[in-house]
Amino acid sequence: MLVLANIIYSLPIGLMPLLLRNFIKYLESHEIKVIPWVINIVGLALIIDTLLELTYGVLDYKAYQFMFQWLTPPIILLRYCISVIWRCAFILALTGVCLRKEIFRKSLIVLTGLEVAILFWKHPYQAIINAHVYTHSNLAYSSYAFLLPWSSQQYYPFIISIMVELFVIDLTKAFLILSFFSYPKVRKFFK
Numbered sequence: 291m292l293v294l295a296n297i298i299y300s301l302p303i304g305l306m307p308l309l310l311r312n313f314i315k316y317l318e319s320h321e322i323k324v325i326p327w328v329i330n331i332v333g334l335a336l337i338i339d340t341l342l343e344l345t346y347g348v349l350d351y352k353a354y355q356f357m358f359q360w361l362t363p364p365i366i367l368l369r370y371c372i373s374v375i376w377r378c379a380f381i382l383a384l385t386g387v388c389l390r391k392e393i394f395r396k397s398l399i400v401l402t403g404l405e406v407a408i409l410f411w412k413h414p415y416q417a418i419i420n421a422h423v424y425t426h427s428n429l430a431y432s433s434y435a436f437l438l439p440w441s442s443q444q445y446y447p448f449i450i451s452i453m454v455e456l457f458v459i460d461l462t463k464a465f466l467i468l469s470f471f472s473y474p475k476v477r478k479f480f481k
Contacts, residue, residue, distance in 0.1 A: 333388040344377040392480040
């Protein structure tokens with residue numbers, strides 16, 4: 291039942307690409323010009339989203355260690371550094387998009403495509419279990435040297451529903467970025 295609830299909760303997010311496509315068709319059929327400040331609003335909204343993702347999902351290294359505790363410490367550190375650099379690259383590309391530079395628009399499209407390609411690496415099953423435990427119990431303050439017993443079958447539907455929700459959110463955001471910044475009426479504003 292929880293899986294169904296999470297899918298229903300994620301449904302409006304999943305419908306966003308369809309709404310965006312209809313909005314683009316509406317713009318094309320009514321010859322409405324894309325206003326340059328809309329590009330800045332979209333860019334700033336994505337910068338805020340990336341900063342929130344960075345602040346609440348990555349920068350707390352102890353939480354990051356806890357989420358990926360099955361990996362060795364050097365691999366955790368490498369993964370952590372890649373995550374921080376990845377989000378900083380997004381922020382840099384989005385800043386360039388707000389300045390309407392073509393190289394940054396193309397960089398954003400490439401970064402978004404790569405993020406879709408590594409989506410399963412971004413949200414592994416065990417990390418979702420550990421993140422849930424870290425945020426919802428006092429066990430997070432104990433030793434990192436063990437894996438919690440949350441990997442049992444009884445939690446499988448719950449964790450899968452969270453994974454589906456995260457995938458739907460990331461794929462929707464990627465689709466919106468790729469659609470908006472590849473749209474010809476938006477592309478013409480970049481130099």
